[in-house]
Amino acid sequence: MRVAVLKSYGEPLELQKISEPNVADHGVVVDVEACGICRSDWHAWQGHGEWANDQVPLGQILGHEPAGHIVDVGADVTALDVGDRVAVPFNLGDGTCHQCRNGHGNVCIDGYALGFEETVPGAFAEQIHVPHAAFNLTRLPDEVTMDAAAALGCRYVTAFHALAHRVSLTGGEWVAVHGCGGLGLAAVQIASALGAGVVAVDVRDAPLSMAGDVGADATVRADEESVPDAIDDVTNGGAHVSIDALGRAETCRNSLASLRARGTHVQLGLTTDAERGEFALPIDQVTRWDVSFLGSRGMPPSRYDELLRLVQSGRVDPGALVTNRVALSDVSNRLAAMTEYETHGIEVVTEF
Structure with missing residues (x-):
C-alpha cells in the first residue's frame, strides 16, 4: 500500500x-x-x-x-x-x-x-x-x-469537547474564537449550534467570511483594531468563553483580555518554535477577575x-x-x- x-x-x-x-x-x-x-x-x-x-x-x-x-x-x-x-x-x-x-x-x-x-x-x-x-x-x-x-x-471533536464538556457552554453566552483555521471555524460552527453568540477573530478576510457563513455573529480583523475592545463592544462586557485556536502568545493574551469577569479561556492551539510551549500571561488579571484557564485535547x-x-x-x-x-x-x-x-x-x- x-x-x-x-x-x-x-x-x-x-x-x-x-x-x-x-x-x-x-x-x-x-x-x-x-x-x-x-x-x-x-x-x-x-x-x-x-x-x-x-x-x-x-x-x-x-x-x-x-x-x-x-x-x-x-x-x-x-x-x-x-x-x-x-x-x-x-x-x-x-x-x-x-x-x-x-x-x-x-x-x-x-x-x-x-x-x-x-x-x-x-x-x-x-x-x-x-x-x-x-x-x-x-x-x-x-x-x-x-x-x-x-x-x-x-478539529470538530476537539472544539466540541472543549465547548460541550470542558466548559459546558450555555445557550445565550458569548464565545470568542481567536484564529479561524479549521479548528477555529469548527469552534465557531459548534458554538453557534449550541446556542451561543460568536465573535470570530483573524487577520485574513477569507477565513472571516467563512466564519460568518458557519455561524459567527460578528468578526474582528486583529490587525486593524484592538481585539479585546472590539469584543467588549460586541458582547457588551466581554466573552463568557474565549478560545485560542492558533497557539501564539498574542492570540492567547488577546483571548484572556477578551473575557468578562468569571469568564473561561480555553487553549486549543499548539505553540510553535517561536514560543516553545510557554507564554507570559497576565496572572494578576486572571486572579482579579476570577478567570478560569483550561486546556482541552481531542x-x-x-x-x-x-x-x-x-x-x-x-x-x-x-x-x-x-x-x-x-x-x-x-x-x-x-x-x-x-x-x-x-x-x-x-x-x-x-x-x-
Whole structure:
C-alpha cells in the first residue's frame, strides 16, 4: 500500500510502498477513504514539540483525521464487522485505565496518538490499524459522508469537547474564537449550534467570511483594531468563553483580555518554535477577575455519538468547511502552504 512518510523535518514527505498492516486480536484494519490535513500535521512536519518531549520521530507515517471502512477484524472484536463505516479518533485509548473507565479516554494514561508515534502509523496511507477497536471506534451514520467524517477529525471533536464538556457552554453566552483555521471555524460552527453568540477573530478576510457563513455573529480583523475592545463592544462586557485556536502568545493574551469577569479561556492551539510551549500571561488579571484557564485535547471516543447526532440533525455541518480535496501526493505541498497561512477551511485527502 502507499503511504506518506516523514523523512526530514520541513522537507517533502516521501511516498513509499509498504505491506498492509496486520490485525491484532483487539484491533481492526480500516481502509482509509478520506483523511484531513491538519495544522497538527504541520507541527509534526516542522519537528515541533521537542520542548514538551512530544516531537514526532522521523520515519513516521503522518495523518490523524481518517474515516473509512473496516476490512479486517481481530479475533477478540465482536462489536464491529467487516464493512462497517467508522470514524477514527486520533487520541486512542486502551479502554482499561482509570481515565478510560471514567469516560476520559482522550487522556488515556497508556494511550496512543494516531500518526504521531511509532506504535500507531498514521492515515496518510491506504490502510491503518486501529488498536482496542471496540473502545475507540464509532460507526458512522449513513448521512455522514467520508469527507465530512474526515473533517470531524481532530478539529470538530476537539472544539466540541472543549465547548460541550470542558466548559459546558450555555445557550445565550458569548464565545470568542481567536484564529479561524479549521479548528477555529469548527469552534465557531459548534458554538453557534449550541446556542451561543460568536465573535470570530483573524487577520485574513477569507477565513472571516467563512466564519460568518458557519455561524459567527460578528468578526474582528486583529490587525486593524484592538481585539479585546472590539469584543467588549460586541458582547457588551466581554466573552463568557474565549478560545485560542492558533497557539501564539498574542492570540492567547488577546483571548484572556477578551473575557468578562468569571469568564473561561480555553487553549486549543499548539505553540510553535517561536514560543516553545510557554507564554507570559497576565496572572494578576486572571486572579482579579476570577478567570478560569483550561486546556482541552481531542474528545473521549465514548462521546462521539453526541457530536454525530448534531451532524445527523443538520445543526453541525463539517462538510461546509471542506474547501479542497487532494491526492496523497499533494500532502507535502498543502503542508507547505500552511506555513504562510495560505490555506483556509479544511483540506482532505481523498485519493490514495
